Amino acid sequence: MSYIIFNDKHIDLNKGQTVLSALLDNGFKIxxxxxxxxxxxxxxxxxxxxxxxxxxxxxxxxxxxxxxxLACSCVPTTPLxxxxxxxxxxxxxxxVVGHDLLAKDVLRLRLKPEQAFDYRAGQYLSIxxxxxxxxxYSLASVNKLDNYLEFHIRRIDQGKVSSWLHEELQTxxxxxxxxxxxxxxxxxxAADQKIILAGTGTGLAPLIGIARDAIHQGHSGEIHLLHGAxxxxxxxxxxxxxxxxxEYPNFHYHASVLQADEVKLPVRTDAIDKIVTDIAxxxxxxxxxxxxxxxxxxxxxxxxxxxxxxxxxxxxxPFITTMD
Amino acid sequence: xxxxFDRIGGTAAVDAAVEVFYRKVLADDRINEFFxxxxxxxxxxxxxxxxxxxxxxxxxxxxxDMREGHKHLVARGLNDSHVDAVIELLGATLQxxxxxxxxIQAVADIANSVRDDVLNR
Numbered sequence: 167m168s169y170i171i172f173n174d175k176h177i178d179l180n181k182g183q184t185v186l187s188a189l190l191d192n193g194f195k196i197x198x199x200x201x202x203x204x205x206x207x208x209x210x211x212x213x214x215x216x217x218x219x220x221x222x223x224x225x226x227x228x229x230x231x232x233x234x235x236l237a238c239s240c241v242p243t244t245p246l247x248x249x250x251x252x253x254x255x256x257x258x259x260x261x262v263v264g265h266d267l268l269a270k271d272v273l274r275l276r277l278k279p280e281q282a283f284d285y286r287a288g289q290y291l292s293i294x295x296x297x298x299x300x301x302x303y304s305l306a307s308v309n310k311l312d313n314y315l316e317f318h319i320r321r322i323d324q325g326k327v328s329s330w331l332h333e334e335l336q337t338x339x340x341x342x343x344x345x346x347x348x349x350x351x352x353x354x355x356a357a358d359q360k361i362i363l364a365g366t367g368t369g370l371a372p373l374i375g376i377a378r379d380a381i382h383q384g385h386s387g388e389i390h391l392l393h394g395a396x397x398x399x400x401x402x403x404x405x406x407x408x409x410x411x412x413e414y415p416n417f418h419y420h421a422s423v424l425q426a427d428e429v430k431l432p433v434r435t436d437a438i439d440k441i442v443t444d445i446a447x448x449x450x451x452x453x454x455x456x457x458x459x460x461x462x463x464x465x466x467x468x469x470x471x472x473x474x475x476x477x478x479x480x481x482x483x484p485f486i487t488t489m490d
Numbered sequence: 491x492x493x494x495f496d497r498i499g500g501t502a503a504v505d506a507a508v509e510v511f512y513r514k515v516l517a518d519d520r521i522n523e524f525f526x527x528x529x530x531x532x533x534x535x536x537x538x539x540x541x542x543x544x545x546x547x548x549x550x551x552x553x554x555d556m557r558e559g560h561k562h563l564v565a566r567g568l569n570d571s572h573v574d575a576v577i578e579l580l581g582a583t584l585q586x587x588x589x590x591x592x593x594i595q596a597v598a599d600i601a602n603s604v605r606d607d608v609l610n611r
Contacts, residue, residue, distance in 0.1 A: 467530060472513055477534055 171214075171247040179241075185210070185221075185248065186237035195298045196237060196250070200486045203239035205302040206347055207292050209256070210237045214247035224347065257294065257342045258283065263314050265337050269402040271321045272368060273332050276307075276314040277343065285309055285346030287375030288455070290483065292344040293317075293327065301327040304457065304483060305346065306371035308379045315343075318371035318402070322487060350455060350483040352380040357387065360452045364392040364442050364466055369458015370403060372483050376455050381414050390445050392420040394438035394462075401433070420445065438462070439469050449473035453481075460484035494546035494596050498589055504541045511583040512537055520575045524563050544580065544601045556607035564610045573608060577601050 169178045170185055172194065179188050186208050189196050198208040203223060212233040221240035222230045234251055260283075264276030285291070287308040292300040307316035322328045335341070350372060361380060363373040370393050377391050395401050400423070407419040421433035422441055434441055439462070446452045454470050456463045463484040471477055499506070512534060516522050525533065543549040560568060577598050584594045 464530075468516065471509075471530065472516055474513075476509060477531060 168242045169245050170242065171245070172249070182241060184238055185240040185242065185246070189237065197294070197298050197300050198238060199292065199301055199488050201238040201488075202486060203236050204486065205290075205292055205300075206236060206344065207300045207302070208237040209234055209251040210240075211235070211249050211251045212246055213249050215242070215245055217246065218242065257344055259340055260315070260343050262335055262337050262339045262341070264316070265335060268318060269399050272402050273317075273319040273321070273328075275317045275319055275331060275335070277317075277341075278314050279343065283315070283346075285315075286351035287379035288351035288372040288457075288481075288483065289346040289348040290372070291315075291346045293331070294342040294344070295327050295330050299326060300344070301488065302486075304348075304368075304372040304375075304485075306375050308375055308382060311378060311382055316371075316375075318368040320368045325487075348483060350376070350457065350481040352376050352383060352385070354383045354385075356453070357385050359387045360446070361385065361387060361389045361455070362392065362442065362446050362452055362470075363390070363455040363457075364394075364438055365456060365458035366394040366438065366462050367400065367458050369456075369463075369483075369485065372457045373455060374403065374407075377410075377417065381417060386416060388416050388418065389414075390418045390420060392422065392438055392441055392445065394422040394424070394441075396424050398423050398425075398433075439465050442466055443469055443473050446470060446473065446475070449475040453479045455481045455483075457483040458485055460486060494593060495542075495548075497593055498545045498584070498597075500547070501542070503587065503589075504538055504545065504547070507541055507583050507587060508534055508538050510586060511541065511580060514579040514583060515576070518575060518579060521572050524566065524568065524572070541580075543604075544597050546596070546600060551604070553604070553607040556604050557610050560608045561610055568609065570605070570609065573605050 167179060167181060169176055170188065172189060175192070177188050177192050186196060186198055186201065196208055199205040212235060217233065217235040217240055221235040225234055259280040260277040262275065263278045264274060266274055268274045285305060287305060290302045290304040292302050294300040303317045303319060305315060306318050307314060319328055319331050321332045363377055365373050373391055377389055380389055391407065393401060401421050404421060410417050411419050420441060422438050423433050423435060424437065443449065449470055452475055454475055456466045463482050467480055467482060470480060516525060539549065543551045580601060581594050581598060584597060
């Protein structure tokens with residue numbers, strides 16, 4: 167059994183218990199969100215003692231070297247003295263420069279960071295409501311093309327942060343954001359490879375960023391973007407995407423709506439996992455980006471892999487919803 | 491005489507075989523239920539470890555790992571017929587990749603040698 171020291175308090179850990187769970191159990195308020203090592207909201211720093219490698223997965227080498235780790239995936243085997251990460255250098259201020267609805271429940275939020283901000287289209291970052299509540303959202307903008315950060319935020323029933331962003335936030339307000347992270351982005355190098363980007367709901371946000379980024383970086387192979395929704399108003403970028411197909415000859419847009427009775431748009435009505443393999447014929451030749459609802463992403467991943475796409479050519483950004 | 495692992499093609503052969511093998515496993519109704527809901531990237535890494543071992547390559551598999559790693563599957567009904575299916579698919583994979591029949595047999599023998607550990611008996 168190991169222990170941690172935090173704020174001069176000695177806390178014993180139960181077998182298998184994470185640092186985050188022990189701190190929360192002891193009444194400390196620690197920012198956290200996904201509790202799966204993805205969002206990096208619970209970033210902490212080891213002052214004394216070494217942390218398990220698994221708790222540093224996904225962190226930049228520079229952060230690892232400074233003893234940063236994720237409390238939610240840290241089960242220490244040796245005693246640790248830890249501190250909240252000095253996030254002043256990691257979090258930056260941003261002001262709201264755009265706040266409007268793309269659909270009834272989808273907010274388009276545009277932020278302007280106070281300082282130079284580096285990211286790749288398709289990555290995600292945390293938006294902090296205050297010091298203890300943060301949520302991760304995927305970027306829909308492209309660094310070199312847009313002079314703002316754009317997010318598509320679906321309002322979650324009972325969702326603390328999404329309700330706040332939808333209802334209380336206004337243009338001109340300031341908030342804090344974390345660094346961009348995630349490995350679902352376009353890498354130049356195989357300009358003629360066929361690309362399929364598929365997702366449902368606001369999974370479209372990173373997909374549209376990745377597609378525009380690929381085009382901007384000179385991708386010449388076919389790019390197919392597939393957006394699935396339950397009802398037609400879920401196709402919240404329909405017109406913009408049709409415009410894109412007219413502008414770029416190698417860009418193709420496929421829309422799918424499950425509830426067929428109310429559809430008057432020229433879209434398909436089968437589930438997107440069926441359509442994906444219809445588009446990606448000879449799946450071994452394709453590179454795939456899959457974003458949005460976690461179970462849909464997993465289904466699509468399996469389907470493409472079984473059809474012949476190499477796992478190394480499948481990039482995913484499954485959205486994890488946090489309720490507490 | 492070169493080793494089995496070298497004859498098959500070493501780590502490059504493991505990389506070539508793992509996706510072919512995993513596709514066969516996921517498509518096979520005799521055994522694919524045991525792979526429902528697992529993280530596919532992690533599973534591919536585990537299978538690389540398994541293939542390296544079965545190809546006679548360097549590995550640090552122990553009987554204890556094999557037992558621990560399959561305990562929850564034995565509780566769900568994993569038995570000899572499933573191990574047979576895996577070894578069959580392993581053979582089919584190697585055949586596709588052009589490995590000689592006697593080397594395929596040698597791989598099957600290595601895979602068979604951990605059967606009792608896998609089945610926790």
